[in-house]
Amino acid sequence: MTSTSTTTGTIIDADAAAAVRALLDAQVAAHASRDAAGILAPFARGAARYDLAPPLQQGPGTLVGDLQGVTAWLATFDGPVLLEHRDLVVDAGGDLAFAHALTRMTATPAGAPNSFSFWFRSTWGLRQIDGTWRIVHEHQSTPFHMDGSFRAATDLEP
Amino acid sequence: MTSTSTTTGTIIDADAAAAVRALLDAQVAAHASRDAAGILAPFARGAARYDLAPPLQQGPGTLVGDLQGVTAWLATFDGPVLLEHRDLVVDAGGDLAFAHALTRMTATPAGAPNSFSFWFRSTWGLRQIDGTWRIVHEHQSTPFHMDGSFRAATDLEP
Numbered sequence: 001m002t003s004t005s006t007t008t009g010t011i012i013d014a015d016a017a018a019a020v021r022a023l024l025d026a027q028v029a030a031h032a033s034r035d036a037a038g039i040l041a042p043f044a045r046g047a048a049r050y051d052l053a054p055p056l057q058q059g060p061g062t063l064v065g066d067l068q069g070v071t072a073w074l075a076t077f078d079g080p081v082l083l084e085h086r087d088l089v090v091d092a093g094g095d096l097a098f099a100h101a102l103t104r105m106t107a108t109p110a111g112a113p114n115s116f117s118f119w120f121r122s123t124w125g126l127r128q129i130d131g132t133w134r135i136v137h138e139h140q141s142t143p144f145h146m147d148g149s150f151r152a153a154t155d156l157e158p
Numbered sequence: 159m160t161s162t163s164t165t166t167g168t169i170i171d172a173d174a175a176a177a178v179r180a181l182l183d184a185q186v187a188a189h190a191s192r193d194a195a196g197i198l199a200p201f202a203r204g205a206a207r208y209d210l211a212p213p214l215q216q217g218p219g220t221l222v223g224d225l226q227g228v229t230a231w232l233a234t235f236d237g238p239v240l241l242e243h244r245d246l247v248v249d250a251g252g253d254l255a256f257a258h259a260l261t262r263m264t265a266t267p268a269g270a271p272n273s274f275s276f277w278f279r280s281t282w283g284l285r286q287i288d289g290t291w292r293i294v295h296e297h298q299s300t301p302f303h304m305d306g307s308f309r310a311a312t313d314l315e316p
Contacts, residue, residue, distance in 0.1 A: 054303065154302075
C-alpha cells in the first residue's frame with residue numbers, strides 16, 4: 001500500500017485510488033462500446049443506484065437497474081455513448097472508497113441526425129469485496145432550476 | 159472500535175457509523191431551528207457540494223455555498239425546514255465513510271399559506287479530520303423525467 005499526504009493532512013491510499021480510477025475507466029469504455037454487461041459489471045449485487053432518470057432508486061425492472069434495462073437504454077442511442085469524468089476526486093483507504101466527478105455525456109439519439117452533450121454530477125461509493133473493488137452506491141444527477149419551472153438544468157457547464 | 163460483519167461479508171465500523179449518524183442528526187436539527195451556521199458546521203473546508211439547485215457545484219457565492227447563501231436560502235421559508243432521512247445506510251471504516259438516504263423535506267415558502275413536501279436523494283462522503291468527522295462531499299438531487307419535458311421529478315415517493 002502506498003500512502004500519500006494531501007494538503008489537507010488526510011491520508012490517501014494511492015493503490016486503492018488507482019484501482020477505483022481503473023474501474024471507472026473500464027465502465028467508460030463499456031459505454032463507448034455499448035457493452036451492457038460491462039456497464040453493470042463494476043456494481044456489487046444490490047447496489048443502491050440513484051440515477052438521472054426516475055424512479056428515486058434504480059433496481060431490477062427499472063430503466064438501468066438490470067441487464068435488460070441497460071440494453072433497452074443503449075438502444076435509444078445510435079453509436080457510442082461517450083462519457084468524460086472531469087475533476088475526478090477519489091478518497092480511498094482500507095476497503096472503502098468514494099469518488100466524485102463532473103461527467104459529460106455525448107451520444108446520438110436513435111434516428112437523430114446529431115449528437116447531444118450535457119454535464120451531470122457523479123458520485124460513487126465503493127467497497128473492496130473479496131479482493132475486488134465494487135460500486136455499492138452510485139448517484140448521478142443534474143440540479144433543477146428553482147425559478148418555479150422545475151426544469152432540469154441540463155445546460156450547465158463546469 | 160466495534161466491528162460487525164454484515165451479510166455481504168464486509169466490515170462496518172459501528173462506532174464510526176454512529177458518529178456519522180449523529181452528525182447528520184445534528185444537521186437535521188439545525189435545519190429545523192433555522193441555524194445557518196449549524197447547517198454548514200459539519201462540512202470540511204472546501205467540501206465539494208452537488209446541490210438540488212444550480213450551479214453544478216456549490217461554492218462561496220452560490221445559493222448554499224456559504225453562510226450568506228444559506229441564510230438567504232432559509233429566508234425563502236417561514237418556520238422550520240424539516241428533513242427526514244429514510245433508509246440511511248452508512249459505510250464506515252478507519253477515517254473514511256460514505257452514506258446515502260432518501261430524504262423528505264417539508265417547509266413553507268415565505269408568505270405561503272401551506273407547506274410542501276418532496277423527496278430527494280442524499281449522498282455524503284466523510285473523513286475523520288483531526289479526530290472529527292466532516293462532510294467532504296455532498297450530493298443531493300431529484301431525477302428528471304426523460305419524456306422530453308426535462309421536468310425535475312419532485313413528485314416521487316420511496
